[in-house]
Amino acid sequence: MACDTKTWLVLHVVLLVTCYMQHCVNGQTPQVPCIFVFGDSLSDNGNNNNLLTNAKANYDPYGVDFPTGSNGSRFTNGLTSIDYIGEFLGFTDFIPPFANTNGSNISHGVNYASGSAGISFETAKHMGDNVPLLLQLIHHNIIVSKIALMLGGLPQAQQYLKKCLYYVNIGSNDYINNYYLPQFYPSSRFFNPEQYAQVLSDQFSLFLQALHAAGARKHVIVGVGLIGCTPNAIATKGLKQGELCVEQYNADSLILSLKLRALVDRFNTEKPDSKYIFVNSTAGSVDASLGFTVFNAPCCPVRSDGMCVRDSIPCTNRNQHVFHDGFHPTQALNYLTALTSYDSTFAAPGTTSPMDIKQLAQYPIN
Numbered sequence: 001m002a003c004d005t006k007t008w009l010v011l012h013v014v015l016l017v018t019c020y021m022q023h024c025v026n027g028q029t030p031q032v033p034c035i036f037v038f039g040d041s042l043s044d045n046g047n048n049n050n051l052l053t054n055a056k057a058n059y060d061p062y063g064v065d066f067p068t069g070s071n072g073s074r075f076t077n078g079l080t081s082i083d084y085i086g087e088f089l090g091f092t093d094f095i096p097p098f099a100n101t102n103g104s105n106i107s108h109g110v111n112y113a114s115g116s117a118g119i120s121f122e123t124a125k126h127m128g129d130n131v132p133l134l135l136q137l138i139h140h141n142i143i144v145s146k147i148a149l150m151l152g153g154l155p156q157a158q159q160y161l162k163k164c165l166y167y168v169n170i171g172s173n174d175y176i177n178n179y180y181l182p183q184f185y186p187s188s189r190f191f192n193p194e195q196y197a198q199v200l201s202d203q204f205s206l207f208l209q210a211l212h213a214a215g216a217r218k219h220v221i222v223g224v225g226l227i228g229c230t231p232n233a234i235a236t237k238g239l240k241q242g243e244l245c246v247e248q249y250n251a252d253s254l255i256l257s258l259k260l261r262a263l264v265d266r267f268n269t270e271k272p273d274s275k276y277i278f279v280n281s282t283a284g285s286v287d288a289s290l291g292f293t294v295f296n297a298p299c300c301p302v303r304s305d306g307m308c309v310r311d312s313i314p315c316t317n318r319n320q321h322v323f324h325d326g327f328h329p330t331q332a333l334n335y336l337t338a339l340t341s342y343d344s345t346f347a348a349p350g351t352t353s354p355m356d357i358k359q360l361a362q363y364p365i366n
């Protein structure tokens with residue numbers, strides 16, 4: 001059974017990528033009219049290109065498996081997990097980045113995600129510029145105004161926007177590029193892990209309130225992944241005896257994920273006109289049965305900051321690698337992440353709650 005899943009997964013990855021490359025149109029109407037994406041490098045598709053920062057991925061070997069190469073500006077070898085989710089929902093084009101919506105149809109949604117960004121404003125500012133979560137929301141409000149103009153008024157825009165999907169995947173940089181860098185940020189002196197997670201969760205709650213005020217009704221909130229298992233965490237922090245991952249990192253970020261899950265429960269109660277789902281990014285196990293053989297080594301040669309060395313030669317067995325660089329998953333893992341959050345029949349129990357993305361897309365909003 002596990003073996004069948006693996007073959008099917010790998011085949012499906014190949015088919016999907018081919019599909020994008022040939023701009024194939026399957027004629028189906030997407031299950032939701034639009035997707036709005038908030039987050040960090042796990043979802044960024046070009047928003048950092050013109051910012052003053054090293055956190056950008058518009059050079060080789062990023063995009064080595066992307067239809068237009070590193071031009072795709074994604075922090076992986078191919079597609080991101082939200083790219084795949086868009087495909088599963090029936091979109092035949094990628095959702096355009098906010099930084100370059102010129103010439104794109106914003107009525108299918110916009111991607112505001114920014115590499116290195118966090119929930120907290122100061123996160124990763126030692127690396128240069130980024131667009132933190134609350135600024136992404138301001139960008140969204142600009143887009144909402146434009147959609148209102150296109151559709152002839154705010155009421156019409158609200159009617160349209162409430163059927164869209166709002167995907168939020170952020171938080172790991174608040175640890176990796178803030179809490180764990182006491183030389184740059186005081187947060188770990190002010191707060192213990194529980195208090196820090198509460199500060200982040202409070203800001204996230206404000207974000208969700210404002211997003212609701214902007215007309216969002218269907219939300220996907222993704223918890224923080226296993227940040228202690230990245231090649232970079234292992235290389236910089238080192239492992240204690242018997243550890244396979246930096247367990248402290250996973251434990252700290254789990255506190256935030258649990259709080260985000262609790263927020264989802266709270267908002268589902270407080271906002272009966274809306275639906276929120278939580279995606280547990282650490283629920284399933286990633287193992288050899290899915291075709292992965294390299295779990296904690298990057299596929300590309302990496303710089304000291306964990307990003308691929310420009311124009312370096314990546315590994316050839318990319319479908320067997322969990323990580324493309326020091327932090328970011330390969331498209332093979334992104335595919336798995338997307339599939340398990342989209343359709344719970346492929347996922348470990350408890351991966352999505354209270355429903356999966358496929359069900360959320362169909363969920364009636366009045």
Ligand SMILES: *[C@@H]1O[C@H](CO)[C@@H](O)[C@H](O)[C@H]1NC(C)=O
Binds near residue numbers: 068071
């Ligand atoms: C970048 O991608 C766009 C399509 O998104 C394409 O039109 C353009 O030619 C590409 N540029 C390069 C340099 O590959």
Ligand SMILES: *[C@@H]1O[C@H](CO)[C@@H](O)[C@H](O)[C@H]1NC(C)=O
Binds near residue numbers: 102103
């Ligand atoms: C948008 O695209 C048009 C046509 O290609 C171009 O003339 C215009 O300068 C672009 N605007 C921006 C802000 O890039």
Ligand SMILES: *[C@@H]1O[C@H](CO)[C@@H](O)[C@H](O)[C@H]1NC(C)=O
Binds near residue numbers: 105107108
């Ligand atoms: C944008 O997409 C919407 C929905 O698919 C469509 O009705 C509209 O005509 C498109 N606008 C442009 C300028 O392509």
Ligand SMILES: *[C@@H]1O[C@H](CO)[C@@H](O)[C@H](O)[C@H]1NC(C)=O
Binds near residue numbers: 257258261282283284
């Ligand atoms: C995610 O799933 C794992 C494995 O079942 C569990 O240990 C963890 O508590 C879950 N995380 C959240 C935020 O619920």
